Amino acid sequence: MTSLTSYGWNTHFEQHFLTYQAQGLEPGRITAIEGFRHKLITANGTADAMLSGALMNGADNWDLPKVGDWVALKAYDNEGIIVSVLPRINELSRKMPGRTTEKQVIATNIDTAFIVQGLDRDFNPMRLQRYIVQIMQCDIQPVVLLNKQDLVADPESYRREVIALGYECPVLLLSATGHEGLQEWAAEHLLTGKTYVLIGSSGVGKSTLVNALLGYRLQEEGAVSDFNHKGKHTTVSRNLVRLPSGAMLIDSPGMREFGVTLGSDDQGMNYHPLLAALSAACRFHDCTHRHEPGCAVAAAVRDGELPREVYESYLKISREQAHYQTDSVERKRVERQFGKIAKQVVQHRKQRKY
Numbered sequence: 013m014t015s016l017t018s019y020g021w022n023t024h025f026e027q028h029f030l031t032y033q034a035q036g037l038e039p040g041r042i043t044a045i046e047g048f049r050h051k052l053i054t055a056n057g058t059a060d061a062m063l064s065g066a067l068m069n070g071a072d073n074w075d076l077p078k079v080g081d082w083v084a085l086k087a088y089d090n091e092g093i094i095v096s097v098l099p100r101i102n103e104l105s106r107k108m109p110g111r112t113t114e115k116q117v118i119a120t121n122i123d124t125a126f127i128v129q130g131l132d133r134d135f136n137p138m139r140l141q142r143y144i145v146q147i148m149q150c151d152i153q154p155v156v157l158l159n160k161q162d163l164v165a166d167p168e169s170y171r172r173e174v175i176a177l178g179y180e181c182p183v184l185l186l187s188a189t190g191h192e193g194l195q196e197w198a199a200e201h202l203l204t205g206k207t208y209v210l211i212g213s214s215g216v217g218k219s220t221l222v223n224a225l226l227g228y229r230l231q232e233e234g235a236v237s238d239f240n241h242k243g244k245h246t247t248v249s250r251n252l253v254r255l256p257s258g259a260m261l262i263d264s265p266g267m268r269e270f271g272v273t274l275g276s277d278d279q280g281m282n283y284h285p286l287l288a289a290l291s292a293a294c295r296f297h298d299c300t301h302r303h304e305p306g307c308a309v310a311a312a313v314r315d316g317e318l319p320r321e322v323y324e325s326y327l328k329i330s331r332e333q334a335h336y337q338t339d340s341v342e343r344k345r346v347e348r349q350f351g352k353i354a355k356q357v358v359q360h361r362k363q364r365k366y
């Protein structure tokens with residue numbers, strides 16, 4: 013028997029599972045998805061499951077099971093059919109890459125997201141802030157991991173630069189290959205029964221970090237294999253693994269884009285403590301901090317109190333959010349209209365009996 017609690021099962025899921033329990037279903041957590049095959053951990057060990065037809069036809073893509081989800085499962089030995097996804101505590105999402113404004117769910121039921129940047133050439137405070145803001149508006153705690161510290165002369169200066177931005181999140185220096193900083197990371201931020209996700213661009217060392225923590229090779233690393241014929245292996249799937257410490261860690265493929273969606277409160281960006289405090293002092297309560305008179309945020313940038321990089325990131329992200337919002341409102345309107353037309357067609361057919 014596997015203890016589900018050690019995989020993150022709690023009273024929230026237990027409550028929502030009651031009706032399924034009455035139907036003789038079992039709970040399970042998705043650890044990997046390969047095409048149609050969903051790998052799960054259940055009280056009886058691991059299982060392989062497919063989606064029920066109803067789930068496949070009825071749900072929007074972001075409602076379908078993702079790595080990290082708890083589901084209700086009709087189990088047959090080590091196989092099964094996933095009948096339903098239990099309500100999520102949160103979901104780590106991004107705007108789908110490209111021009112569309114659809115949301116893509118990366119992983120679910122996450123306690124902390126580790127943003128990994130490599131200090132060799134990947135370090136980029138603008139991109140970092142985009143990750144931080146998007147993660148926070150998903151109600152997930154961000155932690156910044158600056159990896160490959162062995163490749164730069166003064167790693168501390170990078171850490172200081174991130175801390176100076178003033179977001180409320182820890183910043184750690186690591187070397188996955190040199191095994192530096194791993195113990196401190198694990199001791200403070202990888203706790204039993206909690207779920208973590210690693211995100212960042214390709215090649216920053218996410219798989220190397222997972223492997224170092226696991227002490228064995230789950231995914232072959234870059235230098236070793238020749239997976240995609242470009243002399244470089246890239247992680248292609250997400251995997252939830254349980255570390256020896258009992259923490260759960262989800263590795264995810266490298267991302268080129270990490271577009272913002274809208275926060276649950278639609279309040280725009282109140283994720284920077286100083287920016288939030290300053291906003292309250294603006295003359296207009298709905299100040300966009302762009303051109304309004306009496307703007308405390310713009311004044312703080314002029315005075316050097318609020319870092320200019322934070323302000324620039326704010327401007328960029330809030331513009332994208334506005335675009336995301338208009339586009340999703342328009343999409344919903346079109347969907348509603350289409351729904352109406354489809355209904356009329358059905359009615360028309362019924363009346364005509366064909």
Ligand SMILES: Nc1nc2c(ncn2[C@@H]2O[C@H](COP(=O)(O)OP(=O)(O)OP(=O)(O)O)[C@@H](O)[C@H]2O)c(=O)[nH]1
Binds near residue numbers: 163214220221
């Ligand atoms: N010098 C140095 N190299 C590292 C470190 N961490 C990872 N690397 C190297 O960086 C390369 C990429 O590492 P991966 O772990 O495959 O990167 P990834 O983030 O998982 O990449 P994707 O799977 O494409 O998302 C490999 O050659 C690693 O050996 C580090 O701390 N220092």
Ligand SMILES: [Zn+2]
Binds near residue numbers: 300301304306308309
């Ligand atoms: Zn303002």
